Amino acid sequence: MQQTKRLEEFKKSVTNKFNIYNSLFLSLPYKNVENVGILIPLLLDQCEKGLKAGKEPQEILEVFFSNFVDIQDERERLDFMFRIVQYVERQVVLYDSVEDSAFPKLQEYSSSLTIKDYFELVNRTKNWDKVSKKLSTFSARIVLTAHPTQFYTPAVLDIIAELRSLIDEDRIHDIDVTLQQLGLTSLINAKKPTPLDEAKNIIYILRNTYYDAVGELYQYVKSNIKDEKFENYNLMKLGFWPGGDRDGNPFVTADITKQVADELRLTLMKCYYNELKDLRKKLTFKGMQGHLNALSGKMYQAMFDPNAPISYEGIIEHLGAVREELIEHYHGLYLDELDQFIDKVHIFKTHFATLDIRQDHSKHKLVVETVLKKQGAIKESLDELKEKELVDLLLQGDYKLDPKDFDDDIVKDTILNIQNLKAIQDKNGEDGCNRYIISNSEDIFSVLFVFGLFRWCGWDEKEITFDIVPLFETMNGMDASEEVMQTLFDIPQYRQHLERRRDIHTIMLGFSDGTKDGGYLKANWSILKTKETLSKVCKKNGISAIFFDGRGGPPARGGGKTHRFYAAQTKDVANHEIQLTIQGQTITSTYGTKEQFIHNSEQLLTAGLSNNLFGKEHTISAAQRKLIEELSELSFTKYDALKQHDKFIPYLENRSTLKYYTKANIGSRPGKRGNKKQLTLSDLRAISFVGSWSQLKQNVPGYFGLGSAIMQLKEEGRLNEVKKLYKEVPFFKALMLNSMMSLAKTNFDLTSYMKDDPEFGDFWNILYDEFQLSKKMLLQISGLKILMEDEAVSRESVKIREKIVLPLLVIQQNALYHITQNSEYKELYEKIVTRSLYGNINASRNSA
Numbered sequence: 001m002q003q004t005k006r007l008e009e010f011k012k013s014v015t016n017k018f019n020i021y022n023s024l025f026l027s028l029p030y031k032n033v034e035n036v037g038i039l040i041p042l043l044l045d046q047c048e049k050g051l052k053a054g055k056e057p058q059e060i061l062e063v064f065f066s067n068f069v070d071i072q073d074e075r076e077r078l079d080f081m082f083r084i085v086q087y088v089e090r091q092v093v094l095y096d097s098v099e100d101s102a103f104p105k106l107q108e109y110s111s112s113l114t115i116k117d118y119f120e121l122v123n124r125t126k127n128w129d130k131v132s133k134k135l136s137t138f139s140a141r142i143v144l145t146a147h148p149t150q151f152y153t154p155a156v157l158d159i160i161a162e163l164r165s166l167i168d169e170d171r172i173h174d175i176d177v178t179l180q181q182l183g184l185t186s187l188i189n190a191k192k193p194t195p196l197d198e199a200k201n202i203i204y205i206l207r208n209t210y211y212d213a214v215g216e217l218y219q220y221v222k223s224n225i226k227d228e229k230f231e232n233y234n235l236m237k238l239g240f241w242p243g244g245d246r247d248g249n250p251f252v253t254a255d256i257t258k259q260v261a262d263e264l265r266l267t268l269m270k271c272y273y274n275e276l277k278d279l280r281k282k283l284t285f286k287g288m289q290g291h292l293n294a295l296s297g298k299m300y301q302a303m304f305d306p307n308a309p310i311s312y313e314g315i316i317e318h319l320g321a322v323r324e325e326l327i328e329h330y331h332g333l334y335l336d337e338l339d340q341f342i343d344k345v346h347i348f349k350t351h352f353a354t355l356d357i358r359q360d361h362s363k364h365k366l367v368v369e370t371v372l373k374k375q376g377a378i379k380e381s382l383d384e385l386k387e388k389e390l391v392d393l394l395l396q397g398d399y400k401l402d403p404k405d406f407d408d409d410i411v412k413d414t415i416l417n418i419q420n421l422k423a424i425q426d427k428n429g430e431d432g433c434n435r436y437i438i439s440n441s442e443d444i445f446s447v448l449f450v451f452g453l454f455r456w457c458g459w460d461e462k463e464i465t466f467d468i469v470p471l472f473e474t475m476n477g478m479d480a481s482e483e484v485m486q487t488l489f490d491i492p493q494y495r496q497h498l499e500r501r502r503d504i505h506t507i508m509l510g511f512s513d514g515t516k517d518g519g520y521l522k523a524n525w526s527i528l529k530t531k532e533t534l535s536k537v538c539k540k541n542g543i544s545a546i547f548f549d550g551r552g553g554p555p556a557r558g559g560g561k562t563h564r565f566y567a568a569q570t571k572d573v574a575n576h577e578i579q580l581t582i583q584g585q586t587i588t589s590t591y592g593t594k595e596q597f598i599h600n601s602e603q604l605l606t607a608g609l610s611n612n613l614f615g616k617e618h619t620i621s622a623a624q625r626k627l628i629e630e631l632s633e634l635s636f637t638k639y640d641a642l643k644q645h646d647k648f649i650p651y652l653e654n655r656s657t658l659k660y661y662t663k664a665n666i667g668s669r670p671g672k673r674g675n676k677k678q679l680t681l682s683d684l685r686a687i688s689f690v691g692s693w694s695q696l697k698q699n700v701p702g703y704f705g706l707g708s709a710i711m712q713l714k715e716e717g718r719l720n721e722v723k724k725l726y727k728e729v730p731f732f733k734a735l736m737l738n739s740m741m742s743l744a745k746t747n748f749d750l751t752s753y754m755k756d757d758p759e760f761g762d763f764w765n766i767l768y769d770e771f772q773l774s775k776k777m778l779l780q781i782s783g784l785k786i787l788m789e790d791e792a793v794s795r796e797s798v799k800i801r802e803k804i805v806l807p808l809l810v811i812q813q814n815a816l817y818h819i820t821q822n823s824e825y826k827e828l829y830e831k832i833v834t835r836s837l838y839g840n841i842n843a844s845r846n847s848a
Helices: 002-026 036-052 057-069 074-107 115-125 128-135 154-168 172-184 195-224 254-282 286-302 312-329 335-348 361-374 387-396 409-428 445-456 475-489 492-500 511-518 520-540 562-567 585-591 594-613 622-644 648-655 686-695 706-715 719-728 730-744 748-756 761-782 792-820 826-844
Strands: 139-144 236-240 357-360 435-439 467-472 504-510 544-550 577-582
Touching (some): 002 172, 002 792, 036 074, 036 748, 036 792, 057 074, 057 792, 074 172, 074 594, 074 792, 074 826, 115 195, 115 594, 139 195, 154 172, 154 195, 195 236, 195 254, 195 335, 195 594, 254 286, 254 335, 254 409, 312 335, 357 361, 357 409, 361 409, 361 435, 361 445, 387 445, 409 445, 435 445, 435 504, 445 467, 445 475, 445 492, 467 475, 475 492, 475 504, 475 520, 504 520, 511 520, 520 622, 520 706, 562 730, 577 585, 577 594, 585 594, 622 648, 622 706, 622 719, 622 761, 648 761, 686 826, 706 719, 706 761, 719 761, 730 792, 748 761, 748 792, 792 826
Parallel strands (some): 139 577, 435 467, 467 504, 504 544, 544 577
């Protein structure tokens, strides 16, 4: 019943409104684009009919150009296609605005557990003491990353925000004017953004959305929980990767990291200053003007001058004095407003969001090797040392490093950056930057190299105010993780470091490279098992484990329904805090408005708390584990065979948009690690890997191997076992539902022309057969008739979005074909492929 009402509301507030505003948009009167908008529905109709009839994209477009617009000249056709792409991009922006505007109404019919529902549940169970205790220590951290699929400029984000509010009020004339503005505003960067540009784009969202949203969420919990002394300012924390994440990004330097840290602090001071200005209009009383004027003056300076920071303690001291004066002499008038501001200062302090540092393990190895060569400890390679000798040098070696003594840029920058981190903490506070994450961790040296480098770069061992976070992202890394962590805990010096870090260890597990490496089911199952194992080893050593999940946008990169994912964790996984990355278009699509941010943050909190306080704790029996293990190995065998296929990499290179990701001015980071000419899967970044499958509408990493695995058990007469597993194990069900989302966004009709391709036809057929089988098997084990049957609104949204971008995708496929034919306009066709990436990425909302 609830789902039916929600779908009705969706059709009224989203589908109908979009159709009305879209008709306005498609008839915009622009120079040189007469009738283009009006022809888009016609082109869509031709694309749908043509693909269904098995026609090739170039055939569909030939019919369209010959019969409907009468453009015969190839150059003119290309101009027309560029204009279609530009229109479709803006249609996506319009649809996003309509859907975001409808979000609060749709939530009225949601079955999701909000904080309010949660508190009502607690009222019924009279469990307040337990809840207060848990909420006073529980925490969720959302870490915003710089992955290159978030590319709307602040100008476009402003237009989207304006459209949302106008759509709320149905102001047709103003919507019309704003759509004209959108049509004339460039949606893409003229040149590749620098890491500082990326950081500023995301800081814009911090300032305009998250500053108020986090404050409101905190006030809601504080005012509803029956605990007058509630002061868990870490309830909802923000993390930040742009400017600190140098893994595979040579453009992130020590100087950039410093600039981004300053930008975060200066922007926060602007938020504080504006809020203080509003408060001063109310607190006009004589006795507190001294403190208010002094604080306002210091904040004004601090928001413009990076070298004039004001400390967190300094802000609180002034506000505390104002508060005392207000209570003592002015009847506590406006005390609530003042307290809300003080709470925000306690939450954000002087850092706004914690800037994480991330680098690949191989780079630290290079630095350590270079340093030890210079010190004469080795001649050429670390292999000359026994493990114990290397450990001793890292823990006992008394070196004083100066970046100027080295020639290699990576070596110089790594040393300089570690030395600079002290200055960042001095200005932004320890919370401003206190984590160093190591990608591709597979042994103890991933952590010890960083620990040793801190020592050698001038940090007193007893004052290393940094958590060193290994990121176990490959299958090998996850397999080795238990032994790595136990060995680290057995090292007295490292154990003492952990005591100084409150006996807490953050460990990151990588979905992206895990899925690329091991396939969908094996990667996700390995991550859960690794979490259970590491929870056990940490507990045994008196350490609280915190898991930081690298959750990308699509299910193939750990994305999908976040609440479902965390609510399905087993009781054997440490649950002190939820930490996850959000990235790309997920930043704006899932946490982009204040309402969305609060709702999805509540979902994180209720998922984490429900595991502890309500219902039965999730366990997976030995028999169920054996079955998941079996399915995981069968699906991996199928996926691994695909990876080993001699056409796997050539197909991606020559028939997908892979190489165009690096040509698009989306992000500052290269599309692959390293500079090898020959493309290898291990060097390929998961974003461009998964994103390329998404642009092809094949979404291979989100399901490949599942169909074959389930089919094998069916042939053995064991399908009921898998059905039972789906029904009884929330973790397995969550994975299968996420996979169905990947399948729902798949459209093999788009590339069916490849089935007879002399070079890639056989490979395409392998992909298509597994898609068909996976869809069939998942529907069988779930008992559903169609994909996403129980998620009617999401299904409807996917359908509309896929419809909007279909002409764009046909144009993209046509361009890819012409590139292989060495057309005289090859360069323009390549530009079309690159330009068409943007609209599809945004429409999919979780495609890369």
